[in-house]
Amino acid sequence: MLLDHPDFPLIDLAGKAAAQAYQLILAGKPVPFMLYHSDPFGQLRSTQPGGALAGIRAQLHAAGAASQLLLFEMNARFEDCPAERALFIEFGASCGLLHGLVLALPYITNRQRQCIPGMIQLQRCPAPLRHLADDLLPRFTRALRKSAEGSAWQQAREYDRLAAPSLEAFEATRRAVDALCPALRPDDPAGDSNVLANRHVDALVERYPFEHGIAYRKALYQLGLDLSASSLLRIDNLLEQLKPRLAISEAQFLAHPANRNFLHVLAFYIGTVLAQESGARIDWYTAGQLQRAHAIAADAQADPRKALAALLNKRELYFPLQLLLERLFGACSSADFRAELMELGRMAAGSRAPRLLDDMEHVQRRIDLARSTDPDYLVPERPSWVDGDSFELWFQNVGALFLGGRLVWGQVTQANSLMWREGSANCPGEVLYDLRGISGSEELGPIATTIFDYKGTRPLDHRLAFLSDHLMHERTSTFGLPLPLRLSGADLRLASIFFDRKHLPGGYLQSGLVPLLIHDDYPGIVTVLPERFWTVEVQAHARRNGWPV
Secondary structure (H helix, E strand, O other): OOOOOOOOOHHHHHHHHHHHHHHHHOOOOOOOEEEEEEOOOEEEEEEEEOOOHHHHHHHHHOOEEEEEEEEEEOOOOOOOOOOOOOOOOOOOOOHHHHHHOOOEEEEOOOOOOEEEOOEEEEEEEOHHOOOHHHHHHHHHHHHHHHHHHHHHHHHHHOOOOOOOHHHHHHHHHOOOOOEEEOOOOOOOOOOOOOHHHHHHHHHHHHHOOOOOOOOOHHHHHHOOOOOOOOOHHHHHHHHHHHHOOOOOOOOHHOOOOOHHHHHHHHHHHHHHHHHHOOOOEEEOOOOOOHHHHHOOOOOOOOHHOOOOOEEEEOOOEOOOOHHHHHHHHHOOOHHEEEEEHHHHHHHHHHHHHOOHHHEEEEEEEEHHHHHOHHHHHHOOOOHHHHHOOOOOHHHHHHHHHHHHEEEEEEEEEEEOOOHHHHEEEEEEEEEEEEEOOOHHHEEEEEEEEHHHHHHHHHOOOOHHHHHHHHHHOOOOOOOEEEEEEEEOOOOOOEEEEEEEHHHHHHHHHOEEEEEEOOOOOOOOOOOEOOOOOOHHHHHHHHOOOOOOO
């Protein structure tokens, strides 16, 4: 989901420093200028420098200065935010890629002298860091949450934009994604190629730039790549056109970073489509990562065609660059290429694990019995606040899910805290789910956590910013919002939901994983499968994830 960088442990340090400062603010004490660093044992250390802020900052950014970050508090004005004061965290000269980054934590103090934090912002982001800016924000909020003071800051935050988030305005003003796709580095044994795969596919579909550029960019964009099975045929047609025009050897072609990006993005895109169409899981590895994770030797130096590997359903291994390079430089014809894609699809489908959807026939029989014997059990209790609210759409259509619906796993992304304990009130929330029913708890859990970590921040990517605003506002609804591909290659959606206690084991949420009913004729409307209809297979998986069933 998120890219990492060797300098990012300093973000964790910044989270600890901000938590300590918040403790002073809550106590009504001034926050002095503080310089922070990490000792050899990873512990937070601080010093209080003397002098004016300008002089302290000059020393912070001086060549040869120690790796430190500066925390200070001052009055400030922000665009689209009413706060007039903030904590600032500024990274010094020896902080590597983070040098010059300034994080702002705005807040206001009300008439009762209570501190009300706002949404975390990038006050200044150096150009070399922009492609990682939206990866460091959730890491910072995660670091904040690790302490009691930081967790209190996050819980006290309020939505602070001047206008409420609007899905209609978001969709009407969609713009170019402010991001850069990093290049795949085959010599990086510790990286996460799944994250890079998602970023490559997202960059291709959303058309934002690649590090070192990408060959045949215009031709790729003209293909109208939409993650459909038919789009793979359009890719084959492009390769057919390119093949006679390549007047260089395979080795010469691979020597150019833009050409390697072209191959990598096609490999990731084709694998993503094959996985979606076949209901399979796909994991990506460089040669070094494959050796480290699965003890499978692949010498990318001796054979560059093995620089990237894909593992389907944790069982079936293939090397996508072999197929692409053979199509461009070898004897592989269009018919051969398409036949190989068909075979990969069959292999992926044949080895995939059973999906929750496979239980739907048994579930539907139980639902049909309840419809005739206890119809009130199916109907959620409608609260009075729904009248005139956007959530009314959910109550108008939820009943249709019980006839001809589909069964998928969902992950609670956000829910009213009341729903996590015994009680009588039914409350709304947000769930993440895979429209195709492929992803389960292993995939959905980390992504839901990442989405929640964006809450209360202001990312540069407008898609992530809308997600953050929606979760932070807590009084808006969205039904089936597609998740940016940079977070997952699966067809994931975020939907508002209403939790009815009578449908939950024990009457409250005891796990973030829930079986959901969805319906193709009512997109975006989802509900928890009532406990009475949980099959043995559903119960077994739910039990492994914390449900007392």
